[in-house]
Structures are given as structure tokens and as C-alpha cells.
Amino acid sequence: MLSKCKAAVRAPQRAVQCVRQTPIAISSIPHRASLAPYHLGHRHTSSLPPRSPELTTLTPKHIAQLRTLLPHPSSVISTLDDSAAPDDLIPFNRDWMGKYEGRSGVVVRPISTEEVSKVIKWCAENGVGVVPQGGNTGLVGGSTPIHDELILSLSSLTRIRSFDPLSGILIAESGLILEQIDTFLSKQSPSFIFPLDLGAKGSCQIGGNVATNAGGLRLLRYGSLRGSVLGLEVVLPDGKIWDGLSGLRKDNTGYDLKQLFIGSEGSIGIITAISILCPRRPTTHNVALFSLPSYEACLSVFAETKTHLGEILSAFEMFDRTSYEAVKKHGGARRVFEEGNEGEFYCLVETGGSNAEHDSEKLTRLFESLISSSSILDGVLAQDTTQSASLWQIRELCPESLSKAGKAYKYDLSVPVEKMYSLVEKMRERLRDVGMLRDDGSGKVKSVAGFGHMGDGNLHLNVVATEFSDEVQSAIEPFVYELVAQNNGSISAEHGLGSMKAPYISYSQSSTSIELMRRIKKMFDPKGIMNPYKFIT
Amino acid sequence: MLSKCKAAVRAPQRAVQCVRQTPIAISSIPHRASLAPYHLGHRHTSSLPPRSPELTTLTPKHIAQLRTLLPHPSSVISTLDDSAAPDDLIPFNRDWMGKYEGRSGVVVRPISTEEVSKVIKWCAENGVGVVPQGGNTGLVGGSTPIHDELILSLSSLTRIRSFDPLSGILIAESGLILEQIDTFLSKQSPSFIFPLDLGAKGSCQIGGNVATNAGGLRLLRYGSLRGSVLGLEVVLPDGKIWDGLSGLRKDNTGYDLKQLFIGSEGSIGIITAISILCPRRPTTHNVALFSLPSYEACLSVFAETKTHLGEILSAFEMFDRTSYEAVKKHGGARRVFEEGNEGEFYCLVETGGSNAEHDSEKLTRLFESLISSSSILDGVLAQDTTQSASLWQIRELCPESLSKAGKAYKYDLSVPVEKMYSLVEKMRERLRDVGMLRDDGSGKVKSVAGFGHMGDGNLHLNVVATEFSDEVQSAIEPFVYELVAQNNGSISAEHGLGSMKAPYISYSQSSTSIELMRRIKKMFDPKGIMNPYKFIT
Structure with missing residues (x-):
């Protein structure tokens, strides 16, 4: 952490000013679930795919069978046997934005991989459509039912199975919330960091993160989950458990099956546990926020930043004035820059390194260069972790604040x-x-x-x-x-695709790609019970 | 590059000495092809899988048909129509180690993706087994025929289709030799580096590298090809061309099909072009070599190195005394350390950063720490790029020198x-x-x-x-x-698996995994014409 703002980075008119030592007060990020009250959204019934006649309509008799598979009393809740009122199922049937809503009558919450396997085997035998659901924080309607599919919630699979403090390899169950893992690592092994971070970290579950190949805020530095995830445990559409929980960084023995499941959105199996390589946590951090006049300026600052910060650059995020105004109005953020210095664009730069003095020097050179090239209107540099978090929150609050607007x-x-x-x-x-x-x-x-x-x-x-x-x-x-x-x-x-973008896949994928994907889906899930009507249809 | 060896890193008895300003003379790495004279290897006929009766035996008539598909005169060479003598086909039938040898009577060398497509369509229609072959530098007998399969050499697909100097995205054909691409980048856009490096870089082809998911010397820093490769062009087993040459870092629209082809060893398609993200070339480099008494010392030096070098560490390689002796005897390497300081183990450390002074300071601290903990017997630090290359060559010559032994x-x-x-x-x-x-x-x-x-x-x-x-x-x-x-x-x-390890896959993969892989193979290649008898059988 930089101990003080260097005089050298100030310029006469456009100073790279210090953030006030009093941290910028921004209300902490509320969980997505609490942000969006469950008012009934607009249900686009006209554009919904029709219910498949191949899939079974559930009856009270089915619910009774499910109860024999999952003996724990709260593992099955259903409106079909009056163990739940319709309102109890709304948080499962509706997405956090209130945009997508299904009408499932049953939610099952298995407490182990074996229970997930039993449910899926039963669904396959009975032709029952299944929607796997993690934190239900997605944005494309992938984790809520379209019609009356059974909802399988992973939220009771919450064990950390192992963590190796030598290698940083973590094996954890799907229902763990991302923030819980971050907290676990900070406490148990602070020299490691989880390679994924998201605005929704307080609600999203890691199984869902992997099933949707979530990107997030640390991708620039740590790469995508396709590189960090070493192995998976998956319940296949016939109920069989695939134990692919490898702890190896390199393994060239056959097709890399886990890659099929990463980003598959529950269409060919349900991820029940992941093995992931946690990188070493950088020992030094800096966060700066710049105000800029134009997008061209953002591009030029991005290029200069890469040149000056090189290997310590860990994030480069952008938001525009409209987003920032929404965060100030609906997210509770105070003004960072003086009014005259507020620009049309804002860039957040984060560094992570191993030597505070070196990082500080690199940043100073960047600031000097930015000031001399007049690319920025103003800039602030966080003085401590609280201020760093405050600057990050402005960026992280963009999606929620715009939803409130x-x-x-x-x-x-x-x-x-x-x-x-x-x-x-x-x-x-x-x-x-x-x-x-x-x-x-x-x-x-x-x-x-x-x-x-x-x-x-x-x-x-x-x-x-x-x-x-x-x-x-x-x-x-x-x-x-x-x-x-x-x-x-x-x-x-x-x-991801979910139900929102499934109809539009041909804008990004060729007909040959789509045909191959359909064959893969069919090969894994010949009965079409897994997350039906979505993803690849 | 460090300008001089710091006095501070010397210790009274175990000095981290400078490499002599005269570079260590090690003969440059010969290409693999020239290292292994084509003497007849031991053909393990007893353990060979039997020839499949499903696959067609080629006749002169077939060769005539192939010539109509590939009009260029040197695109088809065959012993079946006497356009080639048996010796002409030996470099294609036998691997570089002289360990694996097939008896194919025909080699085709298409000059475009369309020609590859025509050949494969013809093979599919005629039930002809095909072995795709790149630089033939593999180590598991994956690129040579087992029996009389047609050999499809990619060596005439050598166009660089595009390079974007803004993003570093390169689109290139499969037959390009790795070193050619390195040279292209050094000349055209020296601020970028190819994310893969191998001892066999003078012979191996990038299509083969991707088809085998080659790891190599830069993996620690730049990650695996699964992250760097953005897209592929593949000729599928029915001859159809799959154009998946994406130039995007992030794309969550469906299954990530390219991952199936990366590391598939020609079993479900032939990679004809790749799109790859070249990272920025670090502007500063250092290479050090340590002599160590034991493997425990290697582990402790590895841990200390990660702590001190953090984000600038780009490689940590190890070789033992037996390997080093072979390199000195058969690779032409001169002694680096005094006899009394030669240890049982050697570790090569490389850094890549953006500020020479910072890197030098970090290295100095590492050296001080290693000397005070007595983990190393001796150490040298390269003073210029020639010396860096010389130290790297010791490590790179290990495989070849042991083959000569x-x-x-x-x-x-x-x-x-x-x-x-x-x-x-x-x-x-x-x-x-x-x-x-x-x-x-x-x-x-x-x-x-x-x-x-x-x-x-x-x-x-x-x-x-x-x-x-x-x-x-x-x-x-x-x-x-x-x-x-x-x-x-x-x-x-x-x-990879090739023919050498295909029978042993169950030591690393579960029966469920193998069953899934077989289904994938069958789905893509129902006739079993692609690289038969290998990989997944």
C-alpha cells in the first residue's frame, strides 16, 4: 500500500489528487437477493418456448417418491403436497431482476452428491425436466424454470472438502457462496486468493459460477475458470457420478472432459464439486480511479497503463458517466472528483505485486506520463484497503444501481x-x-x-x-x-445463453458449431431433461 | 538485463558467481530431425493392436483418385504408384526417436484447408484410415501410422493469415514451425511473444502443438494453450470445415468446442489453423542457474523463489546430475560450476518483467536469502542474452542428450x-x-x-x-x-497418449471418463478413420 501521495504526481492544473483519508462512504454492496424485491416481472409469454409434451407433469405421488429419496424433511418443498405455499417457491421460480419467472411446484435440496445422483436418476427414469439452481444471480434466465420443471437447488452442498496450503488446491462443493470461500481463504491461508471475483459474490455459488464460466473482475490477472479449474465432480443426466476432481495442473490423458461442463449451464450435467487452483495473493495492492473526457482517452490510458504497469496490472475496468450517476443516485456513492473534473468516462486500475516500493514507482511513472499527455481530467489513488474497497464499490455497484434506476x-x-x-x-x-x-x-x-x-x-x-x-x-x-x-x-x-440468448446463438455461432453442440447435448442428455428449453435447443 | 553482478550477492564461501563474460559455449540445439538418424527402431509387433478389417487397403487406383483431388504434383507421394521409393516414406513412417514405425504407402500434403477437407471427405467415403502429421516430434507414437494408414502431412499449410498488432491476436496455419512464428513476431511485432516454447521448436509445427496440447517452457508464466488459443479451424471426420477461428478473449455462447480439439491428437478432426493470443513480451529478462545438494533443497529454493520474485517469475526448471552429465557429454555443454560445487540437482530460474532495476533488486534479495539459508551450493546469473540462451540450452538439451546416451x-x-x-x-x-x-x-x-x-x-x-x-x-x-x-x-x-500410452489410460482416468471419451470419439468419427488404434481405443 502506498504510504502517501507523491508530490511528483501532481500537476499544476489536473492534479492526481489523494483520496481523502476519510474513506469515501459508499454503502456496502447489498446482496443481489435483497436488492430486488420479488415483485412480479413481465412474463414474456408470447415468446416462451412451448412446454414439451415429452416431459412428465408432476403429481403428489411423484413428490412422495422424492421424499423417499431425500429423507431430510426440508429437502423437498412442494405446492403439490401442500408442504409449501406458492409464495414459498417464488424465490426459486423468479430471478433476482424480476424478469424471468417459471411455475415449478417443487424444489429439492439434496445434501450430498449421492442425493443429487438419486434425484437425477429418478428424473431420468420418470422423464422429469430439471433446473439446477445455484445462487440464482444469473442475468439470462438460466437458473429459473420456464414451465413446471423440478428445481434442484445446490444450496445445501456446502462443504469445503480439502485445501492444500502447499499447492493452493481447493476442493469445495458447489453450493458454497463465493464470499464464504474468500473468507475461508483469508482466514485459513491468507497467502492464497480465489481466482474469481464478482459483484454478486455475496449470493452467487461457486458451482453456478463454474457452470456459467463466470468471468468477473480478476480475469485479466488470473485468466478464466477454464484455466483455474483443475477438476470437477458432475452428476450426469442418467444419474451417474463422474468423479473428475483432479488436483493436477497438467494432464494430457484424453479429452479434457471438464471443459465441456464449464459453461454448460446445467444442460449436460450438474456440477456438485470443483477442484480449483488458488493463485498466490499479491502482497501489495493499489487501486486508482481516473476521470476521462472520452472513450479515445480510455483507450490511450489503457495502452499507457499496460506499458508502465506490465506484470503488476491486475484489473482495468471502465464505466461511463451514466453508470456513475446511477451509482451516486442509487448506490449511495459520494462524489470522488470535483464537479468540474467529472468526465464522460471513468477507469479503475488495480495493481497486485510483491514489492510495495517497486509498485509505487511504477505507478508514479504512469501518473507522470498520464499528466504530461493530458489523457485524464483527474485521478485518485487509494491510501488504504478501505479506500481501495470504496473505489471498487463504485464499479461493482454499476449493475445494481442501473437496475434500481x-x-x-x-x-x-x-x-x-x-x-x-x-x-x-x-x-x-x-x-x-x-x-x-x-x-x-x-x-x-x-x-x-x-x-x-x-x-x-x-x-x-x-x-x-x-x-x-x-x-x-x-x-x-x-x-x-x-x-x-x-x-x-x-x-x-x-x-451465458440461458433462456434469454438461446434464440440468438446464431449471431455468434455458425450452423456447424450449433449442429455439433446439439449432438453433444443429445449424446449426454438423450431424454432432454436437463435445463430444458434453454442454452442449446 | 542486469548490467553487472552485484557484490552484495556474493557470500564468502558459496558465491553466486557471475557467468564468464565469454558466453558458455554450448552448441546450438540441433533440430530433432537431424539428431536422430533414421536407423530402424525396435518394432514392438507383439504389442501392436491388430489392423482393423473395417479400414480399406489402398491400391494404385486409390492413389490415382487422390491425385485428382490434389492436383499439385508433389502433393501425393506413394510407393503404390512408384512415385516414391520406400525410403522416401521413412521420415513419415518413423518417429524421430526411431521407436515407432508404420508401413504407410502414401503421404499426402494438401496446400489448403479446402484440400484437407477434400482428402478427408474422400477418406470417410472410402473407409481409409488417416494419420495427421505435423513436425513428427512427438514422444508417444501419435503421429506415425501403426499399420498402413494414409499419412496427411500438414507441412504445406504455412500461411500467417493475420496478425493484429493492437491485440496480439495471431491467426496462422497449422504447418508453421514454432520457431518461424517466434521469428515472425520478433521481426514484425517485437512487443509480443508466442505463449509457447519447446525444446523441439525448430521442428515442431503449431497445429501439432495444439493438437497435443503441448506444455513446454513458458507454461508457468503464460498458462496452457487451453487459455491462449482463442479459436480453431478444424476439418471434421466427414470432411466438413468447422470455422471456429474466433478472435475473442471471452465468449460464453455454448460449449467451448475448441477445447475438445485441443489435445485430441487428431482423433476427431484435423486442426488446419489456429487463432492465438500472444502476450506482451516482457521488456526485461534474467536467467539464473543454481547447483543444489538435494531435491529437498530444490523444493525450498522453489518456495523462496516464489516469495521473492512473485509476479516476475516466468520459469522454474529442474534437472538432475545424470541429465546434466549427459548434456556435458553429448550436448557439448561446458562446465558451469567448479567441480566441487557441482550438485546432485540444478534449478534454472527465469524472470520477465518491465523494469530492469526492480527485477535486479528482487533477484538480489533472493540471492541473499538463498546464501544465508545455505540452500544452494553455487549459482550463476547470465549477464546478457547470449549467456541466458546458453543456460537455457543446458536444460533444453536434456531430452536429446539422454537420447544420444x-x-x-x-x-x-x-x-x-x-x-x-x-x-x-x-x-x-x-x-x-x-x-x-x-x-x-x-x-x-x-x-x-x-x-x-x-x-x-x-x-x-x-x-x-x-x-x-x-x-x-x-x-x-x-x-x-x-x-x-x-x-x-x-x-x-x-x-499425450498416442499409441504408447493409450493402453494405460486407466491408470489416470476412471472407467466413466473413458466411456464418455469413447462416446465423444464415436460421435465425431463413427467410422473410426481418424488416427486409428491410438488415443481412445
Whole structure:
């Protein structure tokens, strides 16, 4: 941690000022679940895929059978045998945004991999559709039912099976909440860090993170889960348990099966435990936030940052003025920069290294260079971990704050970094053209915001509307996907397909790819019981 | 580059001495192909899988058909129409070690992806077995035929299709030799580095590297190809071209199909081009070599190195005295340390950073710590790039030098790092017990050596024998695989399965895994024409 702000980094007019020693007061991030009260969302019934006649409709007799498989009394709750009221199932049937909602009558919560296996075997034998559910913090409707599928919640699989303090290899069950693991490591083995971090860390579960190949805030430094995850335990669609919990960094004996399950969104199996390599925690940290006049300035600061910080750069995040205003209004963030120095864009830079003095010198050189090139309007450097956390929270609060600002349509797009922000600009233009975005604020769309992981070319585009409606949606889609396809991008960089993007996969994947994916799905799940109507259909 | 050896790192008795300014003279690494003269190896006919009656025996008529598909005169060479003498096909039929040899009568060398597609479509229609071949530098008999399969050489696919100097994304065809790409980058865009490096870089082809998921010398810093490779172009077993040449760092739209092909060893398709993310080349480099008394000392130096060098550590390699003696005798390396300071083990440490002064300080602290803890016998630090290359060559020459020392049985094993060297010791014990390894050198086994990528827990175990024979082999196998299985390791960390390890996969994979792999193979290649008798059988 830098002990003081270097005089050398100040410039006469555009000072890289210190963050006040009183930490910036931002209310701590509420869990997603508590952010979104369970009001009934708009159910896009018109665009829902029809219920498959192949899948069994559950009856009280089925529930009785499930109870024999899972003897613990709270492992099965159902409206079919009156062990639950319809309201009890709403937190499972509806997503946190209130955008997706199914009508399942039963939630099962197995307490072991063997119980998951028993349930899935039973579902396969009885032709029952299953939705695996972790923290239900997804953004594409992947973890809630479409119709009346059985919901299998992983939330009772919460054991840390082992942690090796020599190698950093952690074996843990799927239902553990990401923050619990972070806390476990901080306490038990503070020299290691979990390679994944997300705004939803207080609610999301690690099994769901792996099943959706979550990206998040540490990807630039530690790479994707495809590299960190060493092995998996998976219950296959016939109920068989695949024990692939390897603890090896290198293993070239056959196809890397775990890669099929990472990011498979419950379509070919249910991840019940993961083996993951935790990297060494950097011993020194710095967080800086810059205010910038334009996206071009962001690009130039990004290039300069990579040059000066090299191997200690651990995150480079961007958010625009619209996002920042939402965080100030709905997230409780105080102003960081003086009004005259607030720009159209903000970049958060984090470093992680092993020598505080070296890191400080590298940062100082970066600041000097940024000031001399006039790329930034202003900049602040956190003085302690509390201030670092406060700066991070501004970025982390972007998605939630925009959801509080209205009904937020969320798109998670990947295009070459130099074209990233043009998607926001083109979306604004489009919505102005159709009269939904108006200068006087009277339109059905209140604002269009962009933020994201600039280091990975990953933009989160948010369209904040007054309502979730087919009209607004059809003004955005498929326009947004066409834009992405024109730029050879991905319509889902990290959020997955779920039910939201399943119909649009052809904007990012060729017909040959889709055909191969369908064959893989069919091979693993010939009865089509796993998370039906979503992902690959 | 450190400009001079710091006085501070010297200790009274065990000095970390400078490498002489005259670089250590080690002959440059010859290409593998030129190292191994094509003498006839021992053909383990007794253990060969029988020829499949399902696969077609080629006739001159077939060769004529192939010539209509590939009009370029040198694209088809065959003993069946006398366009080639049997000797012409030996470099394709036999591996570089002279250990594996098939009897194919035809080699095709398509010059484009479309031509590969035509050949494979024809093979599928005619039930012809195909062996895809890159640089033929593998160690497990994966790229040579077992019987009379058609050999499809990728060596004429050598175009660099594009390189983006902003993002570092390279799209290149499979037949390019690794060193050619390194040279291309050094000349065209020296701020980027190819994320893979291997001793065989002068001969191996990048398509083969990806098809075998090669690990190599840069894995510790840049991770595996599973992270660096962004996309692939693959000709599928029915001849269809799958264009998955994505240029995106993040894309969660469906199963990550490319992962199935990475490391698939030609069993489900032929990689014709790759899209790969080249990381930024560090601007500062250092290479040090330490002499150590024991493997325990290696472990302790490894731990200290990680602590002191943190984010700048880019490689940590180990080799034992037996390997080093072979390099001195057969690789032309001069002595680095004084005789009294030569130890039982050697560790090579490389750093890559962005600030020479910072790196130098970190190294100095490491040296001071190593000297005060008496972990090392001696150490040298390269003073310039020539000396760095010389130190690296000692490590890189280990495999070739041991092959020159006799008939080297090579095993590529992955176990937890603390148990890594015990495999070498147990193998010596075993071979002494059966009377093959004798103190007077009269046994059928001359020596047992170990070297490898300590940073990845990956040991290369070499048993140097007087001959390749069933007797020696059965003294080693399956003993060595049992040892690995007892330690929950992998019988192939980076070399793959090929024909050598295909029969032993169950030492590293469960029956459920093998069953899933067989189903995947069957799904992609129902006729079993792709690289038959190997990998997953």
C-alpha cells in the first residue's frame, strides 16, 4: 500500500489528487437477493418456448417418491403436497431482476452428491425436466424454470472438502457462496486468493459460477475458470457420478472432459464439486480511479497503463458517466472528483505485486506520463484497503444501481476493445430514432449505459427502461445482436445463453458449431431433461 | 538485463558467481530431425493392436483418385504408384526417436484447408484410415501410422493469415514451425511473444502443438494453450470445415468446442489453423542457474523463489546430475560450476518483467536469502542474452542428450511437486532389484534421469537402456504407471497418449471418463478413420 501521495504526481492544473483519508462512504454492496424485491416481472409469454409434451407433469405421488429419496424433511418443498405455499417457491421460480419467472411446484435440496445422483436418476427414469439452481444471480434466465420443471437447488452442498496450503488446491462443493470461500481463504491461508471475483459474490455459488464460466473482475490477472479449474465432480443426466476432481495442473490423458461442463449451464450435467487452483495473493495492492473526457482517452490510458504497469496490472475496468450517476443516485456513492473534473468516462486500475516500493514507482511513472499527455481530467489513488474497497464499490455497484434506476435490459457483449463503446453509442442512436430515448426524459427508455471489463474487451450494455415490455425489447433485439455480429463479437461474453440468448446463438455461432453442440447435448442428455428449453435447443 | 553482478550477492564461501563474460559455449540445439538418424527402431509387433478389417487397403487406383483431388504434383507421394521409393516414406513412417514405425504407402500434403477437407471427405467415403502429421516430434507414437494408414502431412499449410498488432491476436496455419512464428513476431511485432516454447521448436509445427496440447517452457508464466488459443479451424471426420477461428478473449455462447480439439491428437478432426493470443513480451529478462545438494533443497529454493520474485517469475526448471552429465557429454555443454560445487540437482530460474532495476533488486534479495539459508551450493546469473540462451540450452538439451546416451524410454508424468523426484528414485530402485541397473554399468539399463517443469509438477523421467526391447519395457511398464496412480498423478502430463500410452489410460482416468471419451470419439468419427488404434481405443 502506498504510504502517501507523491508530490511528483501532481500537476499544476489536473492534479492526481489523494483520496481523502476519510474513506469515501459508499454503502456496502447489498446482496443481489435483497436488492430486488420479488415483485412480479413481465412474463414474456408470447415468446416462451412451448412446454414439451415429452416431459412428465408432476403429481403428489411423484413428490412422495422424492421424499423417499431425500429423507431430510426440508429437502423437498412442494405446492403439490401442500408442504409449501406458492409464495414459498417464488424465490426459486423468479430471478433476482424480476424478469424471468417459471411455475415449478417443487424444489429439492439434496445434501450430498449421492442425493443429487438419486434425484437425477429418478428424473431420468420418470422423464422429469430439471433446473439446477445455484445462487440464482444469473442475468439470462438460466437458473429459473420456464414451465413446471423440478428445481434442484445446490444450496445445501456446502462443504469445503480439502485445501492444500502447499499447492493452493481447493476442493469445495458447489453450493458454497463465493464470499464464504474468500473468507475461508483469508482466514485459513491468507497467502492464497480465489481466482474469481464478482459483484454478486455475496449470493452467487461457486458451482453456478463454474457452470456459467463466470468471468468477473480478476480475469485479466488470473485468466478464466477454464484455466483455474483443475477438476470437477458432475452428476450426469442418467444419474451417474463422474468423479473428475483432479488436483493436477497438467494432464494430457484424453479429452479434457471438464471443459465441456464449464459453461454448460446445467444442460449436460450438474456440477456438485470443483477442484480449483488458488493463485498466490499479491502482497501489495493499489487501486486508482481516473476521470476521462472520452472513450479515445480510455483507450490511450489503457495502452499507457499496460506499458508502465506490465506484470503488476491486475484489473482495468471502465464505466461511463451514466453508470456513475446511477451509482451516486442509487448506490449511495459520494462524489470522488470535483464537479468540474467529472468526465464522460471513468477507469479503475488495480495493481497486485510483491514489492510495495517497486509498485509505487511504477505507478508514479504512469501518473507522470498520464499528466504530461493530458489523457485524464483527474485521478485518485487509494491510501488504504478501505479506500481501495470504496473505489471498487463504485464499479461493482454499476449493475445494481442501473437496475434500481428502472427496468434494466442487460447485455453482455464482447467485441474488439477499440470498438467496445461504439455499441453504446449506436444503441442510443437507435433508441432515439424510434422515439424511445428522448432528451426530455419522456421516452420509454430512460438511459443507455455502458461499463465493463476493458482489459477483456467485455462491455456490459444496460438499457434502462420504464418497463419490461415486448415493445421495448423488440426495439433493442435483435438490433443489438446484429451490431455484435457485424463486429465478429460475442452476444454473451460471460453471462451465458440461458433462456434469454438461446434464440440468438446464431449471431455468434455458425450452423456447424450449433449442429455439433446439439449432438453433444443429445449424446449426454438423450431424454432432454436437463435445463430444458434453454442454452442449446 | 542486469548490467553487472552485484557484490552484495556474493557470500564468502558459496558465491553466486557471475557467468564468464565469454558466453558458455554450448552448441546450438540441433533440430530433432537431424539428431536422430533414421536407423530402424525396435518394432514392438507383439504389442501392436491388430489392423482393423473395417479400414480399406489402398491400391494404385486409390492413389490415382487422390491425385485428382490434389492436383499439385508433389502433393501425393506413394510407393503404390512408384512415385516414391520406400525410403522416401521413412521420415513419415518413423518417429524421430526411431521407436515407432508404420508401413504407410502414401503421404499426402494438401496446400489448403479446402484440400484437407477434400482428402478427408474422400477418406470417410472410402473407409481409409488417416494419420495427421505435423513436425513428427512427438514422444508417444501419435503421429506415425501403426499399420498402413494414409499419412496427411500438414507441412504445406504455412500461411500467417493475420496478425493484429493492437491485440496480439495471431491467426496462422497449422504447418508453421514454432520457431518461424517466434521469428515472425520478433521481426514484425517485437512487443509480443508466442505463449509457447519447446525444446523441439525448430521442428515442431503449431497445429501439432495444439493438437497435443503441448506444455513446454513458458507454461508457468503464460498458462496452457487451453487459455491462449482463442479459436480453431478444424476439418471434421466427414470432411466438413468447422470455422471456429474466433478472435475473442471471452465468449460464453455454448460449449467451448475448441477445447475438445485441443489435445485430441487428431482423433476427431484435423486442426488446419489456429487463432492465438500472444502476450506482451516482457521488456526485461534474467536467467539464473543454481547447483543444489538435494531435491529437498530444490523444493525450498522453489518456495523462496516464489516469495521473492512473485509476479516476475516466468520459469522454474529442474534437472538432475545424470541429465546434466549427459548434456556435458553429448550436448557439448561446458562446465558451469567448479567441480566441487557441482550438485546432485540444478534449478534454472527465469524472470520477465518491465523494469530492469526492480527485477535486479528482487533477484538480489533472493540471492541473499538463498546464501544465508545455505540452500544452494553455487549459482550463476547470465549477464546478457547470449549467456541466458546458453543456460537455457543446458536444460533444453536434456531430452536429446539422454537420447544420444542410449535408447531412452521417456515418461512424462505429473504428480504433486513434493513427490516429483521420488518417482526417479523408485524407478532406480526397481531396476536395481531386477538386475538391470548395475553399479558397474554392465546392466541393460545405463541410467535413470529426471528433469522437468518443477513449476508445473511435471517430471520427465528417462530410462536410458542399451536397447529398445520388450524385456526392458516390461521392467518399466506398467510399474511406472502404477507409481503414478498411487500418487493420483497423470501418466501423461503434456506428451499425450498416442499409441504408447493409450493402453494405460486407466491408470489416470476412471472407467466413466473413458466411456464418455469413447462416446465423444464415436460421435465425431463413427467410422473410426481418424488416427486409428491410438488415443481412445
